[in-house]
Amino acid sequence: MNKFILSLLLFVIASSVALAQNTVVSGTVTDAATKRPLSYVTVAFTGSSIGMNTDDKGNFSLKSIKPYSQITVSFVGYKTVTMPVKPETEQVINVRLFPDTKQLNEVIVKSGKKQRYRNKDNPAVELIRKVIENKPKNKPEAYNFVEYKEYDKTQMSFINVSEKLGDKKFFRKYKFFLDNKDSTLLPGKTLLPVFLTEKLSQNYYRRDPEKKKQITLGEKTVNIGAFLDSEGFSTYFKRMYNDIDIYQNNIFLMTNQFLSPIADAAPTFYKFFITDTVMVNNTKLIQLSFTPRNTTDMLFEGDIFITLDGNYAVQKANLTINKSINLNWVRTLHANLDFEQNPDGRWHMSRSDIQADFGISKKGDHGLFGERTITFKNYVINKPRPDTTYEGLSEITTDDAKRRTDQFWADNRLDTLSKAESKVYGNIDSLHRMPSYRRTSDIIALLLAGYKSFGKFEVGPSSTFYSFNPIEGLRLRLGGRTTPELSKRYYFETYGAYGFKDEKWKYFLSATYSLNDKSIYSFPQHYIRASYQHDTSIPGADLQFVQEDNFLLSFKRGVNDKYLYNDFYRLDYVSEFQNHFSYSIGLKNWKQAPAGSLYFNNFVDGLPNSIHDLTTTEATLQLRYAPHEQFYQGKLYRTPIFTKYPIITFNFTEGLKDVFGGEYNYSKVDLRIDKHTYFSQLGYADITLQGGNIFGKVPYPLLVVHRANQTYAYDLDSYNLMNFMEFVSDHYAAFTIDQHFNGFFFNKIPLLKRLKWRETFSFKALYGGVRDENNPALHPSLYQFPVESSGAPITYALGSKPYIEGSVGIENIFKFIRVDLVRRFNYLDHPNAPEWGIRTRVKFDF
Numbered sequence: 001m002n003k004f005i006l007s008l009l010l011f012v013i014a015s016s017v018a019l020a021q022n023t024v025v026s027g028t029v030t031d032a033a034t035k036r037p038l039s040y041v042t043v044a045f046t047g048s049s050i051g052m053n054t055d056d057k058g059n060f061s062l063k064s065i066k067p068y069s070q071i072t073v074s075f076v077g078y079k080t081v082t083m084p085v086k087p088e089t090e091q092v093i094n095v096r097l098f099p100d101t102k103q104l105n106e107v108i109v110k111s112g113k114k115q116r117y118r119n120k121d122n123p124a125v126e127l128i129r130k131v132i133e134n135k136p137k138n139k140p141e142a143y144n145f146v147e148y149k150e151y152d153k154t155q156m157s158f159i160n161v162s163e164k165l166g167d168k169k170f171f172r173k174y175k176f177f178l179d180n181k182d183s184t185l186l187p188g189k190t191l192l193p194v195f196l197t198e199k200l201s202q203n204y205y206r207r208d209p210e211k212k213k214q215i216t217l218g219e220k221t222v223n224i225g226a227f228l229d230s231e232g233f234s235t236y237f238k239r240m241y242n243d244i245d246i247y248q249n250n251i252f253l254m255t256n257q258f259l260s261p262i263a264d265a266a267p268t269f270y271k272f273f274i275t276d277t278v279m280v281n282n283t284k285l286i287q288l289s290f291t292p293r294n295t296t297d298m299l300f301e302g303d304i305f306i307t308l309d310g311n312y313a314v315q316k317a318n319l320t321i322n323k324s325i326n327l328n329w330v331r332t333l334h335a336n337l338d339f340e341q342n343p344d345g346r347w348h349m350s351r352s353d354i355q356a357d358f359g360i361s362k363k364g365d366h367g368l369f370g371e372r373t374i375t376f377k378n379y380v381i382n383k384p385r386p387d388t389t390y391e392g393l394s395e396i397t398t399d400d401a402k403r404r405t406d407q408f409w410a411d412n413r414l415d416t417l418s419k420a421e422s423k424v425y426g427n428i429d430s431l432h433r434m435p436s437y438r439r440t441s442d443i444i445a446l447l448l449a450g451y452k453s454f455g456k457f458e459v460g461p462s463s464t465f466y467s468f469n470p471i472e473g474l475r476l477r478l479g480g481r482t483t484p485e486l487s488k489r490y491y492f493e494t495y496g497a498y499g500f501k502d503e504k505w506k507y508f509l510s511a512t513y514s515l516n517d518k519s520i521y522s523f524p525q526h527y528i529r530a531s532y533q534h535d536t537s538i539p540g541a542d543l544q545f546v547q548e549d550n551f552l553l554s555f556k557r558g559v560n561d562k563y564l565y566n567d568f569y570r571l572d573y574v575s576e577f578q579n580h581f582s583y584s585i586g587l588k589n590w591k592q593a594p595a596g597s598l599y600f601n602n603f604v605d606g607l608p609n610s611i612h613d614l615t616t617t618e619a620t621l622q623l624r625y626a627p628h629e630q631f632y633q634g635k636l637y638r639t640p641i642f643t644k645y646p647i648i649t650f651n652f653t654e655g656l657k658d659v660f661g662g663e664y665n666y667s668k669v670d671l672r673i674d675k676h677t678y679f680s681q682l683g684y685a686d687i688t689l690q691g692g693n694i695f696g697k698v699p700y701p702l703l704v705v706h707r708a709n710q711t712y713a714y715d716l717d718s719y720n721l722m723n724f725m726e727f728v729s730d731h732y733a734a735f736t737i738d739q740h741f742n743g744f745f746f747n748k749i750p751l752l753k754r755l756k757w758r759e760t761f762s763f764k765a766l767y768g769g770v771r772d773e774n775n776p777a778l779h780p781s782l783y784q785f786p787v788e789s790s791g792a793p794i795t796y797a798l799g800s801k802p803y804i805e806g807s808v809g810i811e812n813i814f815k816f817i818r819v820d821l822v823r824r825f826n827y828l829d830h831p832n833a834p835e836w837g838i839r840t841r842v843k844f845d846f
Contacts, residue, residue, distance in 0.1 A: 232633020473501025
C-alpha cells in the first residue's frame with residue numbers, strides 16, 4: 001500500500017512538472033480580407049518538426065514540452081507569418097493571413113539541372129486525369145433528386161475614394177454616403193459600397209425527366225437611378241460573375257469562357273504540381289497547384305484539394321488569374337469554392353465567393369470592386385417530390401418576394417452583411433431625395449444615353465440632332481419621349497426634322513399602351529402601339545447602328561444619292577411569354593416615293609411611264625423564340641445579352657390589294673436563326689442562317705433589297721462592300737459567321753502578346769435570284785431596274801453564283817477598337833464595286 005501511495009504521489013508530481021513546462025498554443029487562422037476560416041493551413045513551432053494543419057473551421061492546437069518562442073503559419077497563396085509565443089504557457093493566438101501578390105509562375109526553383117515540365121510520368125497529371133475520369137459521378141446531376149436553399153449576394157464598391165472628398169464644399173452634403181467605407185474586405189484598400197442585391201431561393205432538381213426549378217422567396221436590390229434599371233443592372237452584373245461549376249469544361253466569367261482546371265483538356269493547357277497532402281476529418285486530401293502554360297490565355301491559376309477516397313472529388317478550390325492574362329479592365333480576380341460532404345460520402349458545393357477588382361489599367365489604386373457570394377444550405381439528396389413541384393416555369397418568384405421586411409432578411413440570410421453593406425439601401429435612398437444628386441444623374445444619362453430628362457419627358461437622342469446627306473443636305477432634328485414618371489401604362493415618342501437642301505419637314509409620332517402594367521421596355525413585353533412616320537430612308541440600308549441620321553453615319557463611300565420619301569402608318573400588337581416565346585401582329589400602310597437619282601418607271605404600250613409613288617398595305621406576323629434570353633435592362637431601353645442558346649425568328653407578310661390604297665397582292669416568308677457559339681479557348685462565333693421567299697408578282701421596290709453598307713463602320717449584319725440597292729431577290733438564302741479568337745494565336749507571338757490584340761475572322765455568303773415572273777426585262781409592265789445616267793445598271797439580280805465577302809481583323813486595339821480588312825470576292829465588274837476595304841467598329845468588352 002505504501003508503495004502504491006508513493007508511486008501515485010510521484011506520478012502526480014511528475015505530471016505537474018510536465019504540465020508546467022508545456023508550451024501550448026491554440027487558435028484560429030482566417031483570411032484577413034474575407035474573415036473566413038482557412039482550412040489546411042500549416043502551423044508549426046518555428047525551427048521544429050512539430051506542426052499540424054488547421055481543420056475545416058480553421059482551428060489548430062500545438063503542444064510541446066520544449067520552450068519554443070515562435071510559431072510559423074504558412075499556406076499556398078498567402079504570406080507566411082511568424083508569431084511570438086510565450087514559452088511554457090498555455091495561450092490562444094488567432095492569426096490573419098494576407099494574400100501573397102506573387103504569382104505561382106514567378107517562383108523560381110534552382111537545382112543542378114532544370115527539368116522540363118512533362119505530362120508523361122507526372123503524378124500530378126495522373127491525379128488530375130483521375131479527377132476528370134470521375135467527374136460524372138461527382139456532379140450534382142449524378143443524383144436522381146437534389147434540393148437546397150440558396151442565398152445570393154452581389155455588391156459593387158468604389159475603391160480608395162479620397163478621405164478628403166467629403167470635406168470639399170461640393171461633396172459635404174454627401175458626407176454621410178462617402179464615409180460609409182469598409183477597410184477589412186480588401187487588404188490595403190478601402191471600399192465604398194454603392195450597389196447591393198440579395199436573393200433567397202429554394203431550388204429543386206430532377207434528373208429524369210430532367211428539370212431544374214428555382215422559387216425565389218425574397219429579393220432585394222438597391223435603386224441605383226432613373227436611367228439604369230436596378231434589376232437589369234443586377235442581371236448583367238451577375239452574368240459577369242456567373243455561377244461557377246468547376247465540373248463543367250468551361251466556366252463563364254467576365255463575358256468570357258475560362259477553361260476549368262479539371263476540364264477534359266486541362267492537361268493540355270495547364271501545368272499541375274502536387275504541393276501538399278493533408279488529413280481532414282479522416283479524409284486524405286491532395287493539394288494540387290496549377291498554372292497556365294500560356295499566361296495570356298483565358299485560364300486560371302491556383303490550387304484545388306482532391307479527395308483520395310476513391311471519388312477523386314474537389315473538396316476546395318482557390319482560383320485566380322495571372323497578371324498577364326488577355327482580359328480587359330480586370331486587375332485581379334479571385335474565386336474561392338468550398339464543398340461539404342454528403343451522407344453518402346460525396347461532396348457538394350457549400351459556398352462560392354467571386355471577387356474582382358476593375359480599373360482602366362492593370363495598375364492603380366482606384367477603380368471598382370465587385371463581389372458575388374452564393375451560400376448553399378439544407379442540401380437534400382435523392383428525396384423525390386410530387387411532380388407538381390417540378391412542373392411549370394423553371395424560375396418562379398413568389399408574390400411577396402420583393403416586399404420582404406428587414407426582419408425577414410435578418411432571420412433568413414444564409415450569410416451576413418458587413419457594417420458598410422447594411423447601410424447601402426438607406427444611403428442610396430437618401431441620395432435620390434437630394435436635388436443635386438438628381439441633376440448629376442441627368443448629366444450622366446445625357447452623356448451615356450444621349451437623353452436629357454425633364455421629369456415626365458426627356459429629349460434626345462443627342463447623336464441625331466445634326467446630320468447630313470445628299471438629299472436633305474444639312475439636317476437638324478429634335479425629339480423626345482415620355483418617361484415612367486408620366487405613366488407606366490402609356491408612352492409617347494416623337495421627333496421633328498428639317499432638311500435645308502430639300503426644304504422639307506420630316507416627323508414621327510407614336511403612342512404605346514402597356515397591357516400588363518409594366519414598362520413596355522421590360523420583360524415580358526405586352527403592348528399595343530400606333531405610329532406614323534414621314535421621313536427619308538435608303539433602300540436596303542438596315543444597319544445595326546442607332547439611327548441612320550446619326551452624325552457619324554453621315555460619312556459614306558461611293559455614290560449615295562438614291563433615297564425614298566416614306567409615309568408609314570403602323571398598328572402593332574406585341575406579346576412576350578415567360579418562356580421567351582413571343583409573337584407580334586401588325587398592320588402597315590406604306591407609301592414610298594423615289595428621291596435623288598432614284599426613280600420608278602415602267603413601260604405601258606411600249607412607252608416609258610414615270611410613277612410618282614408606290615402604296616402597299618401589309619398584314620404582318622412575327623414568331624420569335626429565344627430560350628433563356630437575358631437583357632441589359634434600362635428604364636427606357638433594353639439590349640439582349642448573348643447566350644449559348646439559338647434565337648429563332650419567323651416573319652410572314654401578306655400584301656393586301658385595294659385595302660387602304662394597297663396596289664399589290666403578295667406573300668413573304670422569312671426564317672432566321674442566330675446562334676452565339678462558344679469554342680472554349682478558341683473564342684466564340686456569331687452564326688446566322690437566313691432564308692426567305694416572295695410569292696406573287698411584285699415590282700422591284702417590294703423585292704428583298706439586300707442589306708448593304710456604304711459607311712466606313714463595320715456592320716455585322718450587312719454586306720460591307722455591297723452598294724446600296726445593288727442586289728434584289730424574290731428568293732434567297734444567306735450564311736454569316738463572325739469569329740472571335742480572343743487572342744488565342746496572337747498570345748503565342750511575343751510582340752502581339754504584349755499588345756493584347758485579338759484576332760477576328762468573318763465570312764458572308766448570299767444566294768438568291770429573281771424568278772421570271774418578277775424580272776422586268778421579261779415583263780415591261782413591272783418597274784424597271786434603275787440605271788445610271790450613263791446607262792450602267794444600278795440594281796442586279798443574283799446569278800448562279802453567290803455574293804461572297806470575307807474579312808480578317810484585329811480587335812481590342814486600345815481595348816475597344818476593331819479594324820477589319822474586308823474583301824469582296826465576286827461581282828467585281830459592277831460599277832463602283834470595291835474589291836478591298838478597311839472598316840472599323842467600336843466595342844467595349846472584357
